[in-house]
Each structure stands twice: as structure tokens, then as C-alpha cells.
Amino acid sequence: MASPNNLQFQEFEEAAELLSADPGASTLSMSGSNTPNTTASAGEDVKLDLSEDEEGQQESSELLGGQKPSGGFWTFEYYQSFFDVDTMQVLDRVKGSVMPQPGRNFIKYYLRSNPDLYGPFWICVTLVFSVVISGNLSTFLAEQKNPTFHYRPQFHRVTIAAVVIFMYAWLVPIGLWGFLTWRQGAERQIGGYSFLETVCVYGYSLFIYIPTSVLWIIPYDWLHWMLILIAMVISGSVLVLTFWPVVRDDTKVTAVATVVTIVVLHTLLAVGCKLYFFHAETSPPTALPTTSTLHNHTTLAFKTD
Numbered sequence: 243m244a245s246p247n248n249l250q251f252q253e254f255e256e257a258a259e260l261l262s263a264d265p266g267a268s269t270l271s272m273s274g275s276n277t278p279n280t281t282a283s284a285g286e287d288v289k290l291d292l293s294e295d296e297e298g299q300q301e302s303s304e305l306l307g308g309q310k311p312s313g314g315f316w317t318f319e320y321y322q323s324f325f326d327v328d329t330m331q332v333l334d335r336v337k338g339s340v341m342p343q344p345g346r347n348f349i350k351y352y353l354r355s356n357p358d359l360y361g362p363f364w365i366c367v368t369l370v371f372s373v374v375i376s377g378n379l380s381t382f383l384a385e386q387k388n389p390t391f392h393y394r395p396q397f398h399r400v401t402i403a404a405v406v407i408f409m410y411a412w413l414v415p416i417g418l419w420g421f422l423t424w425r426q427g428a429e430r431q432i433g434g435y436s437f438l439e440t441v442c443v444y445g446y447s448l449f450i451y452i453p454t455s456v457l458w459i460i461p462y463d464w465l466h467w468m469l470i471l472i473a474m475v476i477s478g479s480v481l482v483l484t485f486w487p488v489v490r491d492d493t494k495v496t497a498v499a500t501v502v503t504i505v506v507l508h509t510l511l512a513v514g515c516k517l518y519f520f521h522a523e524t525s526p527p528t529a530l531p532t533t534s535t536l537h538n539h540t541t542l543a544f545k546t547d
Contacts, residue, residue: 362445
């Protein structure tokens with residue numbers, strides 16, 4: 243009979259075959275005093291790293307409106323989640339932006355914690371080309387009876403329109419979101435929206451200007467101002483109905499000043515586009531010959547003869 247000192251664990255044949263097939267596999271060494279601390283510590287490190295990643299994704303999702311983009315911000319998948327929206331959702335949001343109703347918050351009723359950048363991006367691109375093309379056609383139609391007018395395509399207006407519209411659609415929401423975030427920290431009862439939700443509602447609010455700019459082709463200045471007034475009321479109502487519930491719990495002066503600033507900036511965009519892109523470049527009228535001028539020419543002709 244073998245003594246206890248001669249007893250020892252023998253390697254199984256299957257384990258030996260597995261180790262020979264995969265030399266890098268992790269193994270555990272069992273002893274009386276040693277415990278698998280290496281594996282446990284590695285598991286704790288992995289768990290710690292995962293918890294840190296989850297906290298970073300949670301902060302990013304709070305900033306961007308509840309979404310959890312996969313991967314880092316340098317990957318394509320990160321931005322793909324911002325365009326994850328179907329056609330019916332975009333059409334429903336466009337419909338809500340042109341038919342605002344009291345009591346219906348655009349963000350809470352139409353976005354439903356799923357804001358997107360697909361609609362705002364293409365609305366801004368379409369608005370840029372519609373404003374420039376309609377402005378050129380309006381100028382051509384208004385001046386086609388002028389014999390001294392020579393039509394020249396003004397392609398530089400595309401760049402100007404793109405800079406103005408995209409700066410408005412991004413910089414104004416950034417400023418408003420930053421201000422509301424600051425007020426949310428100063429006044430605990432003040433709510434707020436995420437950055438992506440703010441950009442989304444501003445982008446969809448510009449849709450009404452696309453058909454309006456097309457109708458501006460009609461060369462009647464009074465019609466232009468009537469259409470721009472209607473568009474400003476519709477588009478401004480979307481913004482006011484969306485952001486008023488957020489700022490109304492703040493001080494009265496701050497709430498009114500915030501809403502007035504939103505409306506004024508929106509009005510400046512519309513009026514600026516009207517005055518710049520739809521301003522007819524009229525040439526100075528040609529002076530008609532007067533009776534004295536004809537008499538002088540006749541006298542000079544007789545003296546020459």
C-alpha cells in the first residue's frame with residue numbers, strides 16, 4: 243500500500259491533449275495554501291473596466307438623448323446610431339413641425355427619446371439649395387423685362403446659404419442647450435433636454451421654409467412678406483411650445499428673455515434670407531432724351547453742315 247506522501251494528482255490524458263493543442267490556455271494550480279488569486283484579480287480588473295465603460299456610455303447617452311452608440315466616437319458605428327430612423331418617423335416629425343398644436347411638446351410627443359440627425363441634416367441641405375435656386379429664379383423673373391439686365395448665375399450664394407443655415411442649426415442649439423444646462427444646475431426645479439434633442443427640434447423647425455422659399459419665386463414683394471410671416475409663426479410656434487415648458491419654472495425675467503431670444507434669432511434668419519437672396523438687383527433706369535437735348539443735337543447738326 244502506498245504511503246500518503248506518495249499520493250499525488252496525475253494529469254489526465256484529455257487535459258494533456260488540450261494543453262498540447264492550445265499552449266496559451268489558462269490553468270489553475272491547486273494547493274493547500276494557494277487560491278486562484280490570479281484568476282480572481284483578473285476577473286475583478288475586467289469587471290472594473292466594464293463598469294467604467296458603462297459609466298462613460300451612460301454619460302454619453304444622457305448627453306445625446308438616451309441612445310447608446312456602440313464603439314468610440316471615431317468609429318462609423320458611433321454616428322450610425324444617430325441616423326437610425328425610418329421614413330414614417332421622419333414624415334411624422336415633419337408633419338408635427340408644420341402643424342404645431344398647443345399642448346403637444348415636439349420633443350416628448352414626436353421624438354419620444356429617439357432623436358435623430360437624418361431629418362435635420364437633409365432639411366438643412368434642401369433648404370440651402372431651395373433658397374439659392376428660388377432666389378436666382380425670382381431675380382430672373384423680376385428683371386426679364388429689363389433690356390439692360392444680364393442674368394449671371396451666382397454660385398457663391400450656395401456657400402453663403404450653407405454657412406448661414408448650418409451655423410444657425412448648430413450654434414444656436416449649442417448655446418441654448420448650454421444655457422438650459424447651466425440654469426438646470428442653478429435652479430434645481432428647471433428641467434432640460436439633451437443636446438441631440440435640441441439640435442433635432444431646431445432642424446425640423448426649418449422645414450416650413452422649404453416650400454416657403456419655393457413660393458418666393460413669384461415676383462411679388464407683398465406675397466414674399468406674407469409668406470415669411472406665416473412661416474415664422476408656424477416655425478416659431480414649434481420652438482416656443484417645446485422650450486417654454488422647460489423655462490417657465492425659472493424666474494419670470496429669465497423665462498421671457500429666453501423665449502424672446504429664440505423668436506428673435508429665428509426671425510433674423512428668415513428676414514435675412516429674404517433680403518439677401520430675394521432682393522432684385524435692379525439696374526438704374528436709362529434716361530430718356532428731353533426736348534432741350536433734342537434741340538441741342540439739332541442745332542449742332544445744322545452748324546456742322
